[in-house]
Amino acid sequence: MTNVIRIEDADDPRIAEFVGVRERDLTRGEGRFIAEGTVVLRMLAAAHDRGDQFLAEKILLLENRVEGVSEILAQFPPEVPVYVASSDVLDRIAGFHLHRGVLALGRRVSARTxxxxxxxxxxxxxxxxxxxxxxxxxxxxxxxxxxxxxxxxxxxxxxxxxxxxxxxxxxxxxxxxxxxxxxxxxxxxxxxxxxxxxxxxxxxxxxxxxxxxxxxxxxxxxxxxxxxxxxxxxxxxxxxxxxxxxxxxxxxxxxxxxxxxxxxxxxxxxxxxxxxx
Amino acid sequence: MTNVIRIEDADDPRIAEFVGVRERDLTRGEGRFIAEGTVVLRMLAAAHDRGDQFLAEKILLLENRVEGVSEILAQFPPEVPVYVASSDVLDRIAGFHLHRGVLALGRRVSARTxxxxxxxxxxxxxxxxxxxxxxxxxxxxxxxxxxxxxxxxxxxxxxxxxxxxxxxxxxxxxxxxxxxxxxxxxxxxxxxxxxxxxxxxxxxxxxxxxxxxxxxxxxxxxxxxxxxxxxxxxxxxxxxxxxxxxxxxxxxxxxxxxxxxxxxxxxxxxxxxxxxx
Incomplete structure (x- = not known):
């Protein structure tokens, strides 16, 4: 598993893609997307491993969720950073109370017909x-x-x-x-x-x-x-x-x-x- | 069809059950409920006509919807009052913009096992x-x-x-x-x-x-x-x-x-x- 990076500031540029996540539509243009919750994170890990359709770019977790999803985190390679934040900081980032506490940023890499x-x-x-x-x-x-x-x-x-x-x-x-x-x-x-x-x-x-x-x-x-x-x-x-x-x-x-x-x-x-x- | 009664004031007691309709749960206690939209209003008319399960108590419409639902209104007996209001008054009553503009108050009358x-x-x-x-x-x-x-x-x-x-x-x-x-x-x-x-x-x-x-x-x-x-x-x-x-x-x-x-x-x-x- 990759090292876990602590985020103390909701304005930290490393987690900018997660800011105001409910109101934004990241899919426009760049094919990026937000995966929420442990079930979807597990699917993203499998997709990243296949590598032909989707890649994971970064993960953002509520600090007390890290242990519960450690087995899923272990499936991502170390170059995918895992950020963690307290509940207060995470809510400020997301713009609402994110009770699941599991977010990831992914990107679609395929463009088939x-x-x-x-x-x-x-x-x-x-x-x-x-x-x-x-x-x-x-x-x-x-x-x-x-x-x-x-x-x-x-x-x-x-x-x-x-x-x-x-x-x-x-x-x-x-x-x-x-x-x-x-x-x-x-x-x-x-x-x-x-x-x-x-x-x-x-x-x-x-x-x-x-x-x-x-x-x-x-x-x-x-x-x-x-x-x-x-x-x-x-x-x-x-x-x-x-x-x-x-x-x-x-x-x-x-x-x-x-x-x-x-x-x-x-x-x-x-x-x-x-x-x- | 019954006469249509115009409501000019969002505080009019005759339409009090429709106030803040999104946040309230009328079903607690008295078995009353809010029917929304023309399809559900049509179902309520049929249920009222059968009379064994549900009765309609009152109807509240956006003024410009009356003509469009007149055929449904004709299925209710004249003792069910039909209130109409302008868009401004209706939105003040409902507490949000009610674009469908069709509400009714119903009551469950059956209590079978x-x-x-x-x-x-x-x-x-x-x-x-x-x-x-x-x-x-x-x-x-x-x-x-x-x-x-x-x-x-x-x-x-x-x-x-x-x-x-x-x-x-x-x-x-x-x-x-x-x-x-x-x-x-x-x-x-x-x-x-x-x-x-x-x-x-x-x-x-x-x-x-x-x-x-x-x-x-x-x-x-x-x-x-x-x-x-x-x-x-x-x-x-x-x-x-x-x-x-x-x-x-x-x-x-x-x-x-x-x-x-x-x-x-x-x-x-x-x-x-x-x-x-």
């Missing part, structure tokens, strides 16, 4: 493509569900919000750092890349042709989802095979996270991907 | 029992999913938070006003009531004996769920049949709403309750 990401996936694959998702909770949930059901990748068009945004990363329980993804290009770019790699593509829609459990299995499958409320645009639905989730009569009332979860669970079972099914 | 509620359900039924859920989002999601998959009732033990709490009601998209429920008694009381009515009871747990899709159908089924993270206590799991949701290896990473949604979807299909399945 959808085609490049897809080309590196196994012969049998399941991916999620999401278009126009602007809600951080929903983006985070997509990643959490993708991880839960063993999806190989998430493809986001450039109209989606950044999954490294603090709230999205937290809602994902760190899955954004674990499930390979690309956020680039248009819906058309992503659908074209999927077709070129011979994916069976299914758009999720309340008016879908097949109930999701009737979708035929295929070695490479892609589930496509749009925004809660609006759903996928008609122009996209018209060119895709579509699947619905059976519900009680009345208004369509699943939230986006639950709908994606049910679809991924069902398709992963159809593909025989879940070992304890 | 679990046994009474169960006795009134059809011969073929699906119910959810939830124990110790203290998170308003999760309570709201349980109701939203129960409505989506046509569950007949929700049974909450007295350790669950109140589903009429403003945030839970909003997350449920008004389903709390549509799906019959009881919030009373202990876990044991509820499990005893279910057994007495010959329900097949299945506890949801990551370590469940059967994968959820392998659960045999039964005319009367109850799904039992505990808190996110902790789950059901070992004392409850030891006396129940249990079901798991198949997932990728690693930590159990479904959130409570998604897990309940997948379980309800699967069991509702096994029971043949979903018409478009």
């Amino acid at each position: 959808s085609s490049e990401l897809l080309a590196g996936l196994p012969q049998e694959a399941l991916v999620v493509a999401a278009f126009g998702i602007s809600n951080h909770d929903n983006i985070g949930s997509i990643f959490r569900n993708a991880a839960a059901f063993g999806a190989d990748a998430v493809l986001l068009d450039d109209a989606c919000c950044d999954p490294l945004y603090r709230k999205a990363l937290r809602v994902s329980v760190g899955a954004v750092l674990a499930v390979p993804y690309v956020r680039a290009g248009s819906m058309t770019d992503i659908l074209t890349a999927l077709s070129a790699q011979e994916y069976a593509i299914w758009g999720l829609s309340p008016g879908g042709e097949l109930e999701i459990s009737q979708v035929p299995g295929h070695p490479r499958m892609a589930l496509v989802t749009g925004t809660e409320g609006e759903g996928l645009p008609a122009s996209v639905l018209s060119v895709l095979q579509t699947a619905r989730i059976a519900q009680a009569p009345g208004l369509d009332s699943l939230n986006a996270a639950t709908a994606t979860g049910i679809a991924l669970y069902t398709i992963a079972r159809i593909q025989g991907r879940l070992k304890n099914a | 679990s046994s009474e509620l169960l006795a009134g359900l059809p011969q073929e039924a699906l119910v959810v029992a939830a124990f110790g859920i203290s998170n308003h989002d999760n309570i709201g999601s349980i109701f939203r999913n129960a409505a989506a998959f046509g569950a007949d009732a929700v049974l909450l033990d007295d350790a669950c938070c109140d589903p009429l709490y403003r945030k839970a009601l909003r997350v449920s998209v008004g389903a709390v006003l549509a799906v019959p429920y009881v919030r009373a008694g202990s876990m044991t009381d509820i499990l005893t009531a279910l057994s007495a009515q010959e329900y097949a009871i299945w506890g949801l747990s990551p370590g469940g004996e059967l994968e959820i899709s392998q659960v045999p159908g039964h005319p009367r089924m109850a799904l039992v769920t505990g808190t996110e993270g902790e789950g059901l206590p070992a004392s409850v799991l030891s006396v129940l049949q249990t079901a798991r949701i198949a997932q990728a290896p690693g930590l159990d990473s479904l959130n409570a709403a998604t897990a309940t949604g997948i379980a309800l979807y699967t069991i509702a299909r096994i029971q043949g309750r979903l018409k478009n399945a």
